[in-house]
Amino acid sequence: MPDRVPIYLDYNATTPVDPRVLQAxxxxxxxxxxxxxxxxxxxxxxxxxxxxxxxxxxxxxxxAQPHEIVFTAGATESNNLxxxxxxxxxxxxxxxxPRRRIVTTAVEHKAVLEPCRRLGREGxxxxxxxxxxxGVVDVAEAAxxxxxxTLLVSIQAANNEVxxxxxxxxxxxxxxxxxxxxxxxxxxxVGKVAVNVTALDVDLLSASGHKLxxxxxxxxxxxxxxxxxxxxxxxxxxxxxxxxxxxxTSNVPGIVGFGQACALAQVALPEEGARLAGLRDQLxxxxxxxxxxxxxxxxxxxxxxxxxxxxxPNTDADALLLNLPDLMLGTGSACTSGAVEPxxxxxxxxxxxxxxxxxxxxxxxRYTQPDDVVTAxxxxxxxxxxxxxxx
Amino acid sequence: MPDRVPIYLDYNATTPVDPRVLQAxxxxxxxxxxxxxxxxxxxxxxxxxxxxxxxxxxxxxxxAQPHEIVFTAGATESNNLxxxxxxxxxxxxxxxxPRRRIVTTAVEHKAVLEPCRRLGREGxxxxxxxxxxxGVVDVAEAAxxxxxxTLLVSIQAANNEVxxxxxxxxxxxxxxxxxxxxxxxxxxxVGKVAVNVTALDVDLLSASGHKLxxxxxxxxxxxxxxxxxxxxxxxxxxxxxxxxxxxxTSNVPGIVGFGQACALAQVALPEEGARLAGLRDQLxxxxxxxxxxxxxxxxxxxxxxxxxxxxxPNTDADALLLNLPDLMLGTGSACTSGAVEPxxxxxxxxxxxxxxxxxxxxxxxRYTQPDDVVTAxxxxxxxxxxxxxxx
Numbered sequence: 001m002p003d004r005v006p007i008y009l010d011y012n013a014t015t016p017v018d019p020r021v022l023q024a025x026x027x028x029x030x031x032x033x034x035x036x037x038x039x040x041x042x043x044x045x046x047x048x049x050x051x052x053x054x055x056x057x058x059x060x061x062x063x064a065q066p067h068e069i070v071f072t073a074g075a076t077e078s079n080n081l082x083x084x085x086x087x088x089x090x091x092x093x094x095x096x097x098p099r100r101r102i103v104t105t106a107v108e109h110k111a112v113l114e115p116c117r118r119l120g121r122e123g124x125x126x127x128x129x130x131x132x133x134x135g136v137v138d139v140a141e142a143a144x145x146x147x148x149x150t151l152l153v154s155i156q157a158a159n160n161e162v163x164x165x166x167x168x169x170x171x172x173x174x175x176x177x178x179x180x181x182x183x184x185x186x187x188x189x190v191g192k193v194a195v196n197v198t199a200l201d202v203d204l205l206s207a208s209g210h211k212l213x214x215x216x217x218x219x220x221x222x223x224x225x226x227x228x229x230x231x232x233x234x235x236x237x238x239x240x241x242x243x244x245x246x247x248x249t250s251n252v253p254g255i256v257g258f259g260q261a262c263a264l265a266q267v268a269l270p271e272e273g274a275r276l277a278g279l280r281d282q283l284x285x286x287x288x289x290x291x292x293x294x295x296x297x298x299x300x301x302x303x304x305x306x307x308x309x310x311x312x313p314n315t316d317a318d319a320l321l322l323n324l325p326d327l328m329l330g331t332g333s334a335c336t337s338g339a340v341e342p343x344x345x346x347x348x349x350x351x352x353x354x355x356x357x358x359x360x361x362x363x364x365x366r367y368t369q370p371d372d373v374v375t376a377x378x379x380x381x382x383x384x385x386x387x388x389x390x391x
Numbered sequence: 392m393p394d395r396v397p398i399y400l401d402y403n404a405t406t407p408v409d410p411r412v413l414q415a416x417x418x419x420x421x422x423x424x425x426x427x428x429x430x431x432x433x434x435x436x437x438x439x440x441x442x443x444x445x446x447x448x449x450x451x452x453x454x455a456q457p458h459e460i461v462f463t464a465g466a467t468e469s470n471n472l473x474x475x476x477x478x479x480x481x482x483x484x485x486x487x488x489p490r491r492r493i494v495t496t497a498v499e500h501k502a503v504l505e506p507c508r509r510l511g512r513e514g515x516x517x518x519x520x521x522x523x524x525x526g527v528v529d530v531a532e533a534a535x536x537x538x539x540x541t542l543l544v545s546i547q548a549a550n551n552e553v554x555x556x557x558x559x560x561x562x563x564x565x566x567x568x569x570x571x572x573x574x575x576x577x578x579x580x581v582g583k584v585a586v587n588v589t590a591l592d593v594d595l596l597s598a599s600g601h602k603l604x605x606x607x608x609x610x611x612x613x614x615x616x617x618x619x620x621x622x623x624x625x626x627x628x629x630x631x632x633x634x635x636x637x638x639x640t641s642n643v644p645g646i647v648g649f650g651q652a653c654a655l656a657q658v659a660l661p662e663e664g665a666r667l668a669g670l671r672d673q674l675x676x677x678x679x680x681x682x683x684x685x686x687x688x689x690x691x692x693x694x695x696x697x698x699x700x701x702x703x704p705n706t707d708a709d710a711l712l713l714n715l716p717d718l719m720l721g722t723g724s725a726c727t728s729g730a731v732e733p734x735x736x737x738x739x740x741x742x743x744x745x746x747x748x749x750x751x752x753x754x755x756x757r758y759t760q761p762d763d764v765v766t767a768x769x770x771x772x773x774x775x776x777x778x779x780x781x782x
Contacts, residue, residue: 008434022417030409034405035404041720042719043399073464073608074639080627080628109629110631111628117628216640217464235471237506238470248466249405249607253608321431321432328433328435
């Protein structure tokens with residue numbers, strides 16, 4: 001049997017850097033290597049110009065202005081910067097809002113949920129909105145939770161595990177009626193579907209370069225009107241970069257790569273979305289036909305075009321993956337503090353522990369071909385039969 | 392006149408990525424692109440292995456153990472992580488040390504001074520130690536300031552502007568006698584001189600990849616005994632990476648590049664230090680001989696081998712640099728909140744405002760050749776004569 005090249009279907013975890021992105025980055029390692037803060041010489045100015053250009057490209061993709069983009073190390077940092085930056089040391093006597101409620105959802109990434117939980121332990125009133133069977137936040141529930149004492153609503157654009165797209169604009173309208181700031185963790189949406197800060201009507205938005213074929217270690221925080229327009233306290237202080245909100249020598253190659261990735265995504269978006277949705281639908285049809293009683297999580301909701309979360313009945317997904325060395329997939333569980341726990345997202349959707357442990361996440365991407373989908377289903381069926389037999 | 396290739400003598404601001412570092416990074420963009428958190432498949436495991444190996448190389452350079460290294464986006468983040476992480480929300484009721492004093496020095500980078508100042512505004516007792524004419528912190532002054540109420544001493548290994556090397560080990564001994572934690576911002580020292588966490592006797596240490604021919608956007612925080620051994624609160628919460636102290640998808644290519652840069656520095660260190668010190672001494676001798684009444688800041692102190700801070704008498708350094716398009720240098724002033732101010736380091740050393748505005752920083756590096764030094768002095772002399780005439 002010839003060696004098979006393993007098929008990567010874990011694009012929601014991270015993506016390979018597009019070769020065109022790497023090409024754009026290359027001159028900024030050893031040729032144009034200046035520190036953009038050093039405007040007094042050529043190296044510094046060339047680096048600053050590259051950062052400016054990238055900032056425009058990144059802003060363009062989400063319908064923002066360049067001065068509204070703060071470069072961070074990634075969406076985790078951006079999310080924390082919002083939640084901590086708006087609430088920082090409210091007990092210290094610094095002028096802050098008297099509002100003490102934070103509203104978020106049960107299906108957020110841990111980089112939103114954990115800082116919210118920390119605030120809860122520190123005395124903040126944190127409301128975690130439930131979701132329905134398909135992972136969608138109920139707008140009526142949100143309407144009830146968001147009040148004049150609410151400082152911030154943080155809601156994701158799309159879920160990383162199931163792909164469910166949230167009614168962000170509807171919830172933003174509710175929030176704004178109470179003068180509440182709206183943050184959107186769009187790490188899984190930017191580059192996969194159209195994301196426009198005006199259409200979403202959000203004040204703050206997070207994204208990561210490595211989810212859209214850009215480099216790891218770079219991300220953005222969008223701040224409506226620019227970072228000085230909101231009472232955001234920086235996490236770090238230092239050399240004043242990024243309008244003082246995120247100091248430290250700018251990661252020029254990372255920023256340039258992120259800019260290029262955004263420019264490529266903007267061109268590719270509508271067609272690529274349709275292509276991936278077609279492959280995803282084919283994948284799900286094949287899976288349902290070949291694996292007895294297989295169920296798809298979130299199938300009734302608006303979803304990302306590339307994500308499929310499938311419950312293999314009476315199966316341990318980890319065991320399934322061990323029998324699939326030629327497929328790279330995600331699962332519905334995670335190792336938390338040493339113990340394997342079913343995903344909090346699936347639990348919030350009412351998926352049983354057993355079903356969550358049997359859940360496999362397939363996320364397609366730019367290099368996924370129709371053959372890959374057919375092969376993947378064949379391999380999954382084979383592994384499922386093997387694992388199930390041994391059950 | 393033929394075009395001259397501009398000479399870069401601003402290595403303390405940032406360094407070009409060594410081509411061997413870039414070579415080591417390249418496979419980790421588009422070939423081994425996995426998320427190290429995804430141990431269930433090959434891409435994730437290969438990425439995790441690369442991170443492990445880089446962690447060993449980075450640890451080796453500073454005489455640490457791999458589990459004592461936390462990867463951050465750079466020294467600015469590391470410094471803030473220490474100062475904020477040890478003091479975070481002391482008012483919130485969480486168990487924290489009753490110690491309320493922080494001791495630092497007047498010549499620290501802003502990424503140390505600014506978070507300390509913020510703590511001062513929040514009620515902490517922040518003591519900023521003065522330095523002598525050469526920029527050296529007085530150990531006797533430190534002994535007086537460090538008491539049983541002191542939580543942390545933060546002292547740099549070497550100064551970015553003048554190159555002065557601080558008596559870190561002596562101050563660490565004083566601090567430890569009072570049970571005080573010692574942090575060292577070693578961003579300018581690592582890779583330029585031998586830095587060993589045991590010899591320095593520090594509990595925490597910060598460094599950046601881009602100061603030693605590694606990539607921008609990656610740095611380290613050394614934590615003696617590992618991050619769980621100290622009561623450090625993370626700035627960000629999320630996926631649990633870096634022992635929970637610094638979550639977010641690992642910047643694999645950046646980490647690999649940092650590892651390679653550290654391995655190269657370790658091999659090159661003793662010889663390269665001697666080579667640069669020789670070039671620096673030659674530079675200073677030529678400057679003193681060719682520029683009337685030129686003075687060198689910090690010349691009497693132990694210094695980094697690559698750094699020279701020169702006062703051009705009756706000269707505006709910015710004007711000098713405008714006349715030096717073929718030289719890339721730093722100055723003794725910085726634009727802070729829109730106004731140009733003399734450097735706080737030079738001010739702390741007792742250098743007059745006028746002299747600080749006439750100060751040029753020359754920092755040599757791996758690609759500096761003897762010819763560059765001769766050319767640089769000739770160009771500086773020429774520009775100085777032109778600028779001085781117009782004075």
